[in-house]
Amino acid sequence: MRSIRTVAATAIVALLALVVTACGSSSSSSSSGTGSNSSALSSGGFQSPLNEPLTGGKRGGTLQVLDETDFEHLDPGLAYYSLDYEVVFATQRPLYSNKPNTSTEATPDMASAPPEVSSDNKTVTVHLREGVHYSPPVNREVTSEDVAYAIARGANANIANPYIGAYFKSVEGEPAAASAANGEPIKGIVTPDKHTIVFHLTEPKAQLVSEALLLPLTAPVPKEYAEKYDKNKPSNYAAYQVATGPYMIKNDSSGKVLDVGYFPGKSLTLVRNPNWKESTDFRPAYLDEIQVKIGGSNTVIGRQVLEGNNVVNNEPSTPQSDLKLAVESHKSQLEISPGAGSHYIAVNNAHGPFKNINLRKALWASLNRTALDKARGGELFTNVMTHFIYPTIPGFEQAGGLTGPKVDYNEHLEGNAAVAEKYMKLAGYPSGKYTGGQTIQVVGAKGNPTEQDAEIVNQTLKNLGFNTKFTLLETSTMYAKFCNVPKEEIDVCPSVGWIADFADPQTVLNITFNGKLIVPTSNVNWGQTNVAKLNEAMTAGESVNGKSARASAWAKIDTEIVENAAAIPFDWDKQGMLEGKTVKGVGDLWDVGEWDYNWTSLK
Amino acid sequence: MSVGAAELLPTPGGGVELEFFESETDVAARTPLQLFWRRFKQDRVALVSLGFIIFLIVIAFAAPLVVDILGLPGPNTQNLNLTDSFGSPLGPSASHPFGVDQLGQDVMSRVIYGTRVSLEVGIIGTGISTLIGVVVGMLAGFYRGWVDTLLSRLIDVQLSIPVLLLGLGIGAACSVRGCLSGLIQPGLGVIIFLIALATWPFMARIVRGLVLSLREREFVDASRAMGASDARIMFREILPNLAAPILVYASLQIPLNILIEAALSFLGVGIRPPTASWGQMIASATPIFNTAWWYMVFPGVALLLTVLAFNLLGDGLRDALNPRNAR
Numbered sequence: 001m002r003s004i005r006t007v008a009a010t011a012i013v014a015l016l017a018l019v020v021t022a023c024g025s026s027s028s029s030s031s032s033g034t035g036s037n038s039s040a041l042s043s044g045g046f047q048s049p050l051n052e053p054l055t056g057g058k059r060g061g062t063l064q065v066l067d068e069t070d071f072e073h074l075d076p077g078l079a080y081y082s083l084d085y086e087v088v089f090a091t092q093r094p095l096y097s098n099k100p101n102t103s104t105e106a107t108p109d110m111a112s113a114p115p116e117v118s119s120d121n122k123t124v125t126v127h128l129r130e131g132v133h134y135s136p137p138v139n140r141e142v143t144s145e146d147v148a149y150a151i152a153r154g155a156n157a158n159i160a161n162p163y164i165g166a167y168f169k170s171v172e173g174e175p176a177a178a179s180a181a182n183g184e185p186i187k188g189i190v191t192p193d194k195h196t197i198v199f200h201l202t203e204p205k206a207q208l209v210s211e212a213l214l215l216p217l218t219a220p221v222p223k224e225y226a227e228k229y230d231k232n233k234p235s236n237y238a239a240y241q242v243a244t245g246p247y248m249i250k251n252d253s254s255g256k257v258l259d260v261g262y263f264p265g266k267s268l269t270l271v272r273n274p275n276w277k278e279s280t281d282f283r284p285a286y287l288d289e290i291q292v293k294i295g296g297s298n299t300v301i302g303r304q305v306l307e308g309n310n311v312v313n314n315e316p317s318t319p320q321s322d323l324k325l326a327v328e329s330h331k332s333q334l335e336i337s338p339g340a341g342s343h344y345i346a347v348n349n350a351h352g353p354f355k356n357i358n359l360r361k362a363l364w365a366s367l368n369r370t371a372l373d374k375a376r377g378g379e380l381f382t383n384v385m386t387h388f389i390y391p392t393i394p395g396f397e398q399a400g401g402l403t404g405p406k407v408d409y410n411e412h413l414e415g416n417a418a419v420a421e422k423y424m425k426l427a428g429y430p431s432g433k434y435t436g437g438q439t440i441q442v443v444g445a446k447g448n449p450t451e452q453d454a455e456i457v458n459q460t461l462k463n464l465g466f467n468t469k470f471t472l473l474e475t476s477t478m479y480a481k482f483c484n485v486p487k488e489e490i491d492v493c494p495s496v497g498w499i500a501d502f503a504d505p506q507t508v509l510n511i512t513f514n515g516k517l518i519v520p521t522s523n524v525n526w527g528q529t530n531v532a533k534l535n536e537a538m539t540a541g542e543s544v545n546g547k548s549a550r551a552s553a554w555a556k557i558d559t560e561i562v563e564n565a566a567a568i569p570f571d572w573d574k575q576g577m578l579e580g581k582t583v584k585g586v587g588d589l590w591d592v593g594e595w596d597y598n599w600t601s602l603k
Numbered sequence: 604m605s606v607g608a609a610e611l612l613p614t615p616g617g618g619v620e621l622e623f624f625e626s627e628t629d630v631a632a633r634t635p636l637q638l639f640w641r642r643f644k645q646d647r648v649a650l651v652s653l654g655f656i657i658f659l660i661v662i663a664f665a666a667p668l669v670v671d672i673l674g675l676p677g678p679n680t681q682n683l684n685l686t687d688s689f690g691s692p693l694g695p696s697a698s699h700p701f702g703v704d705q706l707g708q709d710v711m712s713r714v715i716y717g718t719r720v721s722l723e724v725g726i727i728g729t730g731i732s733t734l735i736g737v738v739v740g741m742l743a744g745f746y747r748g749w750v751d752t753l754l755s756r757l758i759d760v761q762l763s764i765p766v767l768l769l770g771l772g773i774g775a776a777c778s779v780r781g782c783l784s785g786l787i788q789p790g791l792g793v794i795i796f797l798i799a800l801a802t803w804p805f806m807a808r809i810v811r812g813l814v815l816s817l818r819e820r821e822f823v824d825a826s827r828a829m830g831a832s833d834a835r836i837m838f839r840e841i842l843p844n845l846a847a848p849i850l851v852y853a854s855l856q857i858p859l860n861i862l863i864e865a866a867l868s869f870l871g872v873g874i875r876p877p878t879a880s881w882g883q884m885i886a887s888a889t890p891i892f893n894t895a896w897w898y899m900v901f902p903g904v905a906l907l908l909t910v911l912a913f914n915l916l917g918d919g920l921r922d923a924l925n926p927r928n929a930r
Contacts, residue, residue, distance in 0.1 A: 299890060321894040324689045371683040374690045375705060443779060446871050448890045449690075452705050455876050459681050470875055471779045471789060482779060 040391035040402055040572065043336035044380045046327075049100050049589035050338075057286040057584055057601030064311040064580075065292040065595075066301045070265050074249070075238035076219040077150060077159045082591050085216070086314060090270060090290070090597040091243040092219035095126055095147065099282075100599050103339060103392050103503040103590035104547075106214050107282055110147065110244070112195075115213060121204035121545045126213065128195040133275040135243040137255045138222050142244060144191040146220035151189060153226070154217045157181035158235040163501065166511075167212035170205040183230055207545040211504050220244060225255070246285030246598060248273040268292040270597065286601035302578055306330045310602050311580040312595050320377050320448065323576040327380065333579050339392030340573035340592040341499030342385055342508075343376075345457055346526030349566060351489045353436055353466075354527075358427035360565035365409035366420035367460050369570040375452035376571055384413045385569035388509060389558045392589065394547055395505035398555030405562045420464065433465030442468050443482045445475040445495035453570070457494035468492075484523050493526050497573075503590070505554030506541060513561050514538045529566040642923040649919020652912040659909060663718045670712050675699075678716040679877040682707035692895045702897035704887065710898055713879035714905050720880045721909055723791065724864040725857040728798030732860075733853045735799060736806025737845070741837050743807070744814025755811070758804040766801040767866060773797055774872025790875045794867060798860045809852055810845060817841050847924040854917035858910040865906055881906045 041050060072081045079088040089097060095115075096106040108114060110132065116125040132142045151168065154161030155177040168174050173187025188200040199209055222242065229237035239258035241249065247270040250261025262268045270290040278285070292314075302322030305313045306329075326334040347354040347363065354360050373382040386404025389395045404410055408419050421432035429435055440461065444454025451472055458470045473482070475495070483493035500507040511517050515530025516539070537557050544553045561567075575593035579585035586599035633641070643649060662669055670677065685693050685707035694702045701711035743754040773782070774793055781788045787796045817823065818841065826840050865882030867873035874880035881902040888899035 299893070319890055320690060321891050324691055324894060327689070368683070371681070374683045374686060374688075376690065378688045378690050380689070441779070448705070448887075451876070451887070455706055456681060456683075458877065459679065469779075469789075470877070472871065472876060473775075473778060474871075477775070 040383050040396070041338045043338065043574070046331065046380075047335040047585075047587075048337060049335070049587045052100065052335075052586045052599075054099065054101065054586065054599055055284070057284060057599070058603065059286050059601070060288050061286075061310060061602035062289040062291060063287050063583065063597070063600060063602065064308075065290060066296060066304060066311060066313050067292055067294050068296060068298045068301060070294050071262075071268065073238065074262065075159065075235065075241065076216040077154050077161050077221065077235075078238070079216045080162055082594050083314065085591045086594045086597060087249070087268065087270065087292075088216045088219070089245070089591070090247045091241075091245045091249060091273070092216055093132065093244040093281075094214055094216050094218040095128075096214040096218075098214065098588070098590040100586050100588045100590075100596045104394065106211075109214075109282075110142065110218070110220060111213070115210045117206040117210060117545075121206040122201045124199040124201070124206050124210055124213075126197050126199075128197065129280055130195055131277060131280050132244055133277075134220075134222055135248040135273040135275050136251070137253065138225050138242045139275060140222070142220045143194040144197040145194075146222055147197050147218060148185065148189045148191050149223040149226075150219060150221040151217055152177060152186045153183050153221060153230055153235075155181065155186065156183035156230060156235070158183070158230055158233045159237075160234075161217050163212065163215050163217055166501075167208060167215070170201045170203040170209060172200045172202050183227075204543055204545065207547070207550060208504065208506065208542065211502055214502060243273045244276075246273060246276045246281065246283055247271065247290065266294055268294065283598035284601075285598050287597060290597050305578040305580055306333055308580040309582040312583055312585055312600070313578050314594055317593075318576050318578055322578065323377060323381065326576070326578055330578075333581065335577045335579065335585060335587045336380065337575045337577065337587050337589060337592045338572075339390065339589060340575040341497055342388065342390045342569060343453065343495070343497040343571040343573060344385065344388070345568040345570065346483060346493040346496045347565075347567060348489065348491050348527060349564075350486070350528035350530065352491045353434065353438055353440060354491060356427050357565055358423045359434070360568070361409045362420045362423035362427060362464060363460065364565055364568045365412065365423055366415050366417065366464055367568060367570065368413075368415040368456070370414045372453055372456050372570040375456065376449045376573070377576070381574045381576055383572040383574070385572045386410055386413075387558050387562050388513075388567075388569060389505050389555065390508065390572045393500060393503050393505055393508055394551035395555040395558065398552050399558040405559045407563065409565070410562060415460075424464065429465070431465075435465060437467075439467040439469055440491035441489070442470045442492045442494060443478055443490050444470070444472050444493070445478045446472045447475065450475070450495040454494045457492065461492065480522075483526050485521055486518060486523055486528055487520065496526050498524075499592070505551060505558070506538075509554060509557055509561065510538050510542070513557075513566055527567050529561070529564065531560075531564055531566075534560055534564065534566075639923050643919060646919040646922060648915050649923075652915040652919065655908065655912040656916060659718050659722060659912075662715055663722045666716050666719055669715055673711070675712040675715075676709050678708065678713045678879045680708060680712075691891065692898060694895070694897050701901040702895065704884070704895075704898050705891065710884070710901050713884060714881070714901050716879040717881045717884065717902060717905065718909075720791065720874055720878065721861045721864065721906070724794055724798065725861040725913070728795045728802070728860045728864075729853050729856045731795065731799035732802040732856065733806050733849060735803035737810050737842075737849060739803065740807035740810025741814050741841065744811040745818055745833065745837055745841070747815070751811070754807070758807050758811075761801075761804045764801070766797075766863060767870070769801060770797045770863070770867045771870060771872055774867060774870075778872065790873075790878065794864050794873050797867065798863055801863070802856060802860065805856070806849070806852060809848060813845055813848060814841055817844055851917060851921040851924060854913065854920050858913035858917075861906070861910055861913070
């Protein structure tokens, strides 16, 4: 079970409408189990992270990046959003990381080899590379104690990492460290030598912990340098951070990056880390410098990139009009990345009319999911969603692939009035229309295309006979004040979305459908699904080890969620990204919607 | 004793203006209404504006009929088949003269229905703000002293609050459950409440200034000498003399209020979808203007023409009711 803190952070992720990253799994298991089918991963012949060449880039040059929004957290102990990841994964080296073309086959990064898992699944051992040094002013070699400190500081209240409670809770001493919240070492993380770190677990959850080792939380942090910053509340280590990756945020001799290389709301400059050695890394790092300009209008940015040269946009939601223009006139400048999460309609399982499962099924049956996906850019940028584990996540294929579980309300992608009527009658409305007299509250998110989603859903509800009170709010308000707050008893939240922290099905289904994880605020089990059988299956699923076994176990849970019509799925998203005419951009499958600075080059 | 307040128009000199027109046979005094109409009908721009506003009112009342006659789908009828493979809306055609939006909703149909919202907000909002402004202004101007001080400071405070920021705040706060125990409902109710709240001080200031002048006039002294109560003096003697300036100011306030509604809807705290509102349509069109110009242009033109018509009508009314201020 995850902590409230993690839930809150995860909610923010979803709140920003799929801005968060998906991370890869560790390589401790041999079976991929992704089960992604070719159609779901298709980019329609356009560039995709799956078909980009990872070699042969030209060295040198400066890349201009246009970001509409600013970074949230550049401290590796706190980074959470995909926009942050693009910088953190260029400047820091977690134990494991993904190459751009995968989200499931992690590569040892700060680690020298895959994690070693004990037979009882209660111990994970990782060996570190030698010869990796910090950027100035620290300069010294990285040791395993730095990794232990990096993870322990995540439990420090001054940093408050959102992942640690979710994925490292089984590490011995983590709950105690988290409750002490003063940055004390975690008892279960030991460093027998300078290049070995061992995780002792209280439960057999080695698989989940191993997969979580690619989170930026595991990037080393030098205690003797960072400790003074970590004593501040909140820690201001981000403003003085040092790097282990190919790049570092431009700094002065004291290590200060704030107002030197990073001007909040204005710009960020990445330069080469002079202490980085190519021989210790698998990333080519072609570019000499990356200059990020922050601000401006998304629509204008799209045009600037299409007409520009050494420039890319990193705004995850490229406007539909620019994507259309790119498809029609700038084909070589468009990249389409699959696996960008899912969008579904949260219906209140606990209160109001939709407590009745048959009403939920009726809504599902009547919904024209093809229309919803068309409003999101059509087939090139979406797949109609039929269940909850999405493409690129293990368990997708086992749960039915693109077609999903075979239930009649899931079969008709364009909606089916007869099936809807059947379930309306089963729900106790013989006319096939809702006559309960209760006005239902629909709260959606403003903006394109979430606004269109919400309006289509609202019209579908009206067609079923419901009187609705329909409201569109800023995405953050929608989540924080209403959809994330069970006591508000919102009946329908049509604009919610989810993307995994890393490619494990538990990260997709557990927090969003496990009744045990419903919390009063920052709740992301939006429908308040609380089915005993499901809860038990998910608790058992947490301890399943082996990627293939986990994929199968969670696929069954996915099917049960569909059978409960706990929510109504409509879109598996793909992200369109734009690059300038002279850019050989490489996007990340694991950090959908972002270019990877470690692999991108100029023509 | 009243001197026939309906015949009075306040003038800068404080006198009563009467006009006499000679005919070939005799000299006849015209009623104020006749005088007004005689002047107003000479202003062709104002007449055209009046005609356009009447047209809008007819359209607003008969929107379902008009849409039906034109063979258009209803304003909330979604048809994603009318978008291309990227979900971009299709442009003007014979069956959809103003094109469609991202949901395949007919833009012309929504522009027609949007007239209702604009006129409702413009007229009802202005009516409420005028009522509040007149009452407050009369009380302040008539009683002077501490009442005037108190109300004038209240007006000053109210005028210092930016309308759009206030709108954004209240709109957001009342957007889901409403406010004041449901008295103010999200959508149109919030907008009208906001407009009334934000614009009454302008009317109050004007009325206060006029009342300060009128209360010193002989007909008020005469009425007071005959034992009339304060309420009678205010509402039976002074108020009729304010009819013309109130009418003129209110007519100029209507387009401002229509624009406030459009701005708030543009900012997303106004009319709630699927109800059609021009401001909201313009907001929705902004991200796709490059590929769907029609979605912004037609509601934009409707808004422009409506505001222009009310402004020109207001100018015409002002000129006709107070020829000394004529352009």
